[in-house]
Amino acid sequence: MKKNTLSKLMFLALSATVLATACKKEKDDENEEELITTLRVNAREAGTTTTTSFLFRDPDGDGGAGPTRFDTIRLAPNKTYNITLEFLNESVTPAENITDEILAEAGDHQVYHVPAGVNITVNTFNVDAAGLPLGTTANWVTGAAGGFGTLRIALKHKPGQKTAGDAITKGETDIDVNFVTRVQ
Amino acid sequence: MHTRRLIIIFWILMAQLGGTVVQAQCNHRLFGRVTDADTHEVLQGAVVTIGALRLQVLTDSLGAFSLPGLCVGTYDIEISHISCGKVAYHIHLKGDARYDVQLPHAANALADVNVVGSSGSKGLAIGGQIKGRALEAKRGLSLAESLQEISGVSILQTGTNIYKPVIHGLHSNRVLILNNGIRQEGQQWGSEHAPEVDAYIANRLSVIKGASTLRYGADAIGGVVLVEPRLLPAVPGICGELNLAAFSNNAMGVVSGIVEGNLKKHPAFAWRLQGTAKRGGNARTPQYWLANSGITEFNFSATAGWRMAHKGVEIFFSQFNTELGIFSGSHIGNTTDLITAINSGRPVDFYTQQGFTYAIDRPKQVVQHNLVKVKAFINTGKASRLNVVLSTQYNSRMEYDVKRFQAVESGPQLDIGLLTTAADVVWDHYKGEKWRGTIGTTASYQANDYFRRFFIPNYKSVNLAAFAIEKYSTGPWEIEAGLRYDYRSLYDITRNNGANFANQNFGSATGNVSVNYKPGPRWLVQASANSAWRPPQVNELFSDGLHHGAARIEKGDQTLKAERANGLMTQVNYQGKRLVIEVTGYVKWIDNFIYLRPTYPPQLTIRGAFPSFLYAQTNTRLHGLDALVQYAISQHLQWSGKASLVRAWNLSQGDWLIQMPPDRLENALTYTFGGGTRWTNNYVKLMVTHVARQTRVPASGNIEIMKPNGSLEMASDYAPPPPSYMLLGAEAGTTVMMGKKPVGLVFTGTNLTNNRYRDYMNAFRYFTDEMGINVAVKVKVPLGKPLTMH
Numbered sequence: 001m002k003k004n005t006l007s008k009l010m011f012l013a014l015s016a017t018v019l020a021t022a023c024k025k026e027k028d029d030e031n032e033e034e035l036i037t038t039l040r041v042n043a044r045e046a047g048t049t050t051t052t053s054f055l056f057r058d059p060d061g062d063g064g065a066g067p068t069r070f071d072t073i074r075l076a077p078n079k080t081y082n083i084t085l086e087f088l089n090e091s092v093t094p095a096e097n098i099t100d101e102i103l104a105e106a107g108d109h110q111v112y113h114v115p116a117g118v119n120i121t122v123n124t125f126n127v128d129a130a131g132l133p134l135g136t137t138a139n140w141v142t143g144a145a146g147g148f149g150t151l152r153i154a155l156k157h158k159p160g161q162k163t164a165g166d167a168i169t170k171g172e173t174d175i176d177v178n179f180v181t182r183v184q
Numbered sequence: 185m186h187t188r189r190l191i192i193i194f195w196i197l198m199a200q201l202g203g204t205v206v207q208a209q210c211n212h213r214l215f216g217r218v219t220d221a222d223t224h225e226v227l228q229g230a231v232v233t234i235g236a237l238r239l240q241v242l243t244d245s246l247g248a249f250s251l252p253g254l255c256v257g258t259y260d261i262e263i264s265h266i267s268c269g270k271v272a273y274h275i276h277l278k279g280d281a282r283y284d285v286q287l288p289h290a291a292n293a294l295a296d297v298n299v300v301g302s303s304g305s306k307g308l309a310i311g312g313q314i315k316g317r318a319l320e321a322k323r324g325l326s327l328a329e330s331l332q333e334i335s336g337v338s339i340l341q342t343g344t345n346i347y348k349p350v351i352h353g354l355h356s357n358r359v360l361i362l363n364n365g366i367r368q369e370g371q372q373w374g375s376e377h378a379p380e381v382d383a384y385i386a387n388r389l390s391v392i393k394g395a396s397t398l399r400y401g402a403d404a405i406g407g408v409v410l411v412e413p414r415l416l417p418a419v420p421g422i423c424g425e426l427n428l429a430a431f432s433n434n435a436m437g438v439v440s441g442i443v444e445g446n447l448k449k450h451p452a453f454a455w456r457l458q459g460t461a462k463r464g465g466n467a468r469t470p471q472y473w474l475a476n477s478g479i480t481e482f483n484f485s486a487t488a489g490w491r492m493a494h495k496g497v498e499i500f501f502s503q504f505n506t507e508l509g510i511f512s513g514s515h516i517g518n519t520t521d522l523i524t525a526i527n528s529g530r531p532v533d534f535y536t537q538q539g540f541t542y543a544i545d546r547p548k549q550v551v552q553h554n555l556v557k558v559k560a561f562i563n564t565g566k567a568s569r570l571n572v573v574l575s576t577q578y579n580s581r582m583e584y585d586v587k588r589f590q591a592v593e594s595g596p597q598l599d600i601g602l603l604t605t606a607a608d609v610v611w612d613h614y615k616g617e618k619w620r621g622t623i624g625t626t627a628s629y630q631a632n633d634y635f636r637r638f639f640i641p642n643y644k645s646v647n648l649a650a651f652a653i654e655k656y657s658t659g660p661w662e663i664e665a666g667l668r669y670d671y672r673s674l675y676d677i678t679r680n681n682g683a684n685f686a687n688q689n690f691g692s693a694t695g696n697v698s699v700n701y702k703p704g705p706r707w708l709v710q711a712s713a714n715s716a717w718r719p720p721q722v723n724e725l726f727s728d729g730l731h732h733g734a735a736r737i738e739k740g741d742q743t744l745k746a747e748r749a750n751g752l753m754t755q756v757n758y759q760g761k762r763l764v765i766e767v768t769g770y771v772k773w774i775d776n777f778i779y780l781r782p783t784y785p786p787q788l789t790i791r792g793a794f795p796s797f798l799y800a801q802t803n804t805r806l807h808g809l810d811a812l813v814q815y816a817i818s819q820h821l822q823w824s825g826k827a828s829l830v831r832a833w834n835l836s837q838g839d840w841l842i843q844m845p846p847d848r849l850e851n852a853l854t855y856t857f858g859g860g861t862r863w864t865n866n867y868v869k870l871m872v873t874h875v876a877r878q879t880r881v882p883a884s885g886n887i888e889i890m891k892p893n894g895s896l897e898m899a900s901d902y903a904p905p906p907p908s909y910m911l912l913g914a915e916a917g918t919t920v921m922m923g924k925k926p927v928g929l930v931f932t933g934t935n936l937t938n939n940r941y942r943d944y945m946n947a948f949r950y951f952t953d954e955m956g957i958n959v960a961v962k963v964k965v966p967l968g969k970p971l972t973m974h
Contacts (some may be wrong), residue, residue: 027633061789062738157517169521
């Protein structure tokens with residue numbers, strides 16, 4: 001009787017153990033969903049078909065190895081450039097174009113283009129459904145040639161918070177790349 | 185027939201003085217003898233208490249006690265002994281009564297601990313505990329918040345839902361938590377991973393400070409937390425307890441119940457069911473709501489035990505479930521966002537204007553912990569006992585981040601599962617009155633799997649250990665010495681992308697010598713010297729990535745060696761008639777202390793540059809003081825003061841260690857008063873807590889901070905430690921007879937002046953103020969009939 005009780009309890013414990021281990025989940029691939037590894041700035045000189053691309057690329061994401069490519073943006077003076085930004089996840093093959101997802105949820109996102117110490121004026125952002133700036137495309141107007149400055153491109157995520165005239169500090173930063181830039 | 189011995193047997197010999205006439209005089213006497221249920225030895229020094237009358241006597245050398253001067257009436261009487269369990273009875277006293285009690289021998293009883301201690305689970309370890317009314321006042325709070333009541337224990341916080349205990353400045357992997365005798369095996373390394381323990385399971389929470397015990401494992405160089413349920417009932421019948429708690433700040437409600445019983449036909453068989461449900465909404469600081477700070481919890485456990493005098497077995501299953509919201513405004517993308525949040529002084533309106541809700545959105549954590557254990561013991565001869573404990577636990581942790589795109593699938597970003605199976609075999613032995621000892625071995629196997637984002641690798645682990653502890657008592661002296669060897673092997677260490685890491689093996693010894701000296705009945709002096717070690721954990725060895733909440737990149741180092749902690753600790757206790765003093769002093773040298781060393785330059789990512797940290801080792805010295813003083817100003821009024829000081833010094837670099845708890849001082853005035861027969865155990869308590877500013881932080885680091893004058897400074901933190909603060913609290917409790925049931929009521933209030941403050945040990949101090957005023961009521965209703973004597 002006593003032995004019976006003991007063995008019954010042991011059996012219970014064992015079956016619980018088996019149950020606990022039985023429910024194994026499937027392992028996802030390593031990559032973080034929604035990862036953005038690459039920012040490509042395509043600059044087409046207005047009225048031409050000449051496009052130059054400038055890249056920031058960190059294929060293994062945050063941490064790990066550092067970025068493998070970080071271009072300097074070089075533009076000609078006194079011209080207008082039609083800028084198109086591409087956001088890519090190149091950690092997977094084929095590379096995933098995240099730009100489409102940003103466009104699909106344009107009302108939650110905004111891209112800021114902030115020149116500093118360089119003679120560039122930014123205008124004519126594309127807009128979301130509410131008419132608020134989105135900024136995946138823009139025009140850059142260069143002035144006279146000068147020294148090195150920077151052009152910061154920041155993608156902000158602000159679901160439900162996007163309003164007219166938002167400061168760059170609002171929302172959560174998804175992308176923040178400060179390209180060394182020169183008009184020459 | 186065996187079973188008879190187990191039951192607590194008592195006789196009452198009534199010497200009726202007035203027959204049926206009700207006696208108004210208070211001249212009755214309750215007397216009897218207390219013996220050990222197992223050995224039938226008389227127990228000297230057992231404490232017999234009638235709480236309502238504040239009456240307490242000790243049994244003499246023959247185990248006898250006598251309580252004269254009692255009125256006719258009903259009393260709750262409690263009998264306990266230092267090496268035994270505690271029993272409580274509800275008695276109707278009609279005249280002089282004899283009341284003989286056999287106490288279950290808890291010190292080596294099955295229900296007490298995993299690796300059961302001949303010299304008590306804690307041996308001569310130095311520490312503190314919280315139980316009884318003090319614990320009732322903490323009901324509804326998390327485990328760590330409750331433990332903070334013990335001097336020397338502080339908390340590491342992430343927002344309003346995640347609390348971890350900190351003992352003498354050390355936490356996470358350096359603090360072991362024993363849930364009902366089993367090492368809690370979750371993802372303890374994470375500072376934002378709270379222990380997956382239902383605090384309602386315990387009727388006593390104990391803390392062992394430092395490495396003054398080696399029974400539970402090598403890692404415990406900070407200390408050990410014991411979550412101890414009461415013993416299974418030894419008396420036939422079914423009874424229980426219902427606990428309710430409601431909190432004003434976040435409209436949190438808690439329901440927790442216990443039902444337990446003992447079969448009449450088979451009194452050796454006892455069982456218990458226990459469950460807790462908790463739901464809280466958004467918390468409120470004095471000025472704004474904290475969006476998405478709700479919490480839900482649902483836990484249950486079942487215990488069944490079968491116990492004879494010489495053998496027994498117990499099975500325990502528990503499940504812990506929680507879903508907890510992380511304040512939305514704490515989710516930041518990069519260091520610029522963090523500095524913007526710090527400089528703005530309060531979260532942006534979007535987060536503060538969301539008002540109250542119970543709904544929990546991303547970011548959030550969903551955690552489940554399952555535990556099953558089986559304990560068995562058999563007496564091996566007259567003076568020894570063999571204990572076997574088997575356990576298996578599975579911890580599932582899922583963390584949901586804010587999604588960048590709504591369209592993306594709705595799974596968690598981080599998903600880790602940890603399976604642990606362990607076996608302990610421990611042999612307790614006695615030799616005469618003077619020698620007691622325990623020899624044991626323990627083995628465990630672990631398998632960790634992650635399913636999505638990499639943070640720590642998949643791995644398997646085997647841990648083996650053997651230990652021996654012997655205690656010798658003579659006169660006022662007790663001496664205990666222990667030795668333990670642990671071996672840990674980490675293997676099959678992989679990433680889901682196919683990468684493999686080299687196996688890691690660690691092994692070393694832990695030793696401890698403790699001395700207790702009782703120079704007189706009022707004094708107890710304890711001293712302990714110990715040497716313990718801790719192998720590096722997987723996150724310290726392998727992590728590589730962005731720590732989102734902390735806005736920094738953390739990198740592991742596979743060449744890390746084990747930490748070695750050599751410590752000295754002493755505690756002096758004085759129990760006077762009016763004055764109680766308990767002072768603990770300690771110093772601990774930790775060689776190869778593993779910490780996050782700032783590196784430069786910051787690491788560039790697509791989100792901007794992040795400060796980078798590397799797990800590195802240094803030699804450190806921690807020392808400090810915990811003090812507790814109680815003074816009875818009058819029969820009704822008592823003052824108590826508590827202080828905790830920690831100093832943590834990086835010896836190799838000649839600088840302070842970061843993130844150590846600041847000095848803390850607590851004062852309380854308690855007024856107890858009578859309220860007739862209906863209202864008993866009445867008290868009112870006022871509390872003032874003062875927490876100093878932490879000024880002992882590293883002078884410089886790798887974080888660029890722009891000073892007001894525009895110059896850049898390399899600081900060790902994004903923001904300086906917050907200023908000191910003072911909090912006012914109050915508590916009031918009573919036991920009221922509702923019909924025949926004594927219902928316990930406790931009202932508590934924290935941060936009564938609705939102070940705005942931030943705490944250095946809260947990771948969210950960058951973003952938000954702490955919780956504002958919080959008033960709570962806690963109700964305890966006994967269920968069923970407590971054992972009644974006529």
